[in-house]
Amino acid sequence: MARSSTTSDVFNAIAEASRREILDTLTAGEKAVGAIVNDLSMSQPQVSKHLRVLSEVGLVSCRAEGRRRLYRLEPARLRPMHEWLAKYEQEWSDRLDRIDDYLGELRRQGEPQ
Amino acid sequence: MARSSTTSDVFNAIAEASRREILDTLTAGEKAVGAIVNDLSMSQPQVSKHLRVLSEVGLVSCRAEGRRRLYRLEPARLRPMHEWLAKYEQEWSDRLDRIDDYLGELRRQGEPQ
């Protein structure tokens, strides 16, 4: 058996840096494939293939306009990731809070000088 | 070229469901390898191999105690993921807020009965 399919869930789809870049560039709004190819330094077939994967897990949706295809972000699909992360988030934000407290303490000690 | 190495970054390490399960079981606290093998239904070598991957990206740390090895969660390493997600979070949390408002409305309408 190899690694889980990239189309099986959001976690696998997002594992690839190129796909994260595509999602990042789509935060600016709906874009045609050609526009994405221009923005990033990727070949057109690669962009199309990555868009297919993102589409299959629902992270992007597609709308045809003439001979162009406009892809749009579907950020709601990132929710499973966020929910999984939330379990751990508290733990490290606690630590960061403690670090903040500590830094604040240092700052207060430094001020009088 | 194949998919990016699983040891290269947190996103790839987390793409595998088995590794997410291991992290999940470690939220209860430090655990020995055998304990993880018992908790989940995985072979000992598989658990060890996954722990190695998680260790290489810093998501877990290890401490030797006699002939056992206790693994602990390092949740701070999930921060890059959280920061990446944060860019998208606002967009869908707005929608969720509206759903929350709607549910609250329904609840208020139900109470009088």
Place this chain on the structure above:
DNA sequence: TTGACACATTCCGATATCGGAATATGATGC
């Protein structure tokens, strides 16, 4: 020292991925 226990590593076959190149589909305009 020897054996048992806890864990890590290596070898293996099957499989899925990635990028590049070539090609196919499908809409537009003349």
Place this chain on the structure above:
DNA sequence: GCATCATATTCCGATATCGGAATGTGTCAA
């Protein structure tokens, strides 16, 4: 209809992954 533009799909070789089985390493206890 035919050429062109925009995008999707297929074929390919190289490579990295996964799980299972077997084996290696290191610690404790008698």
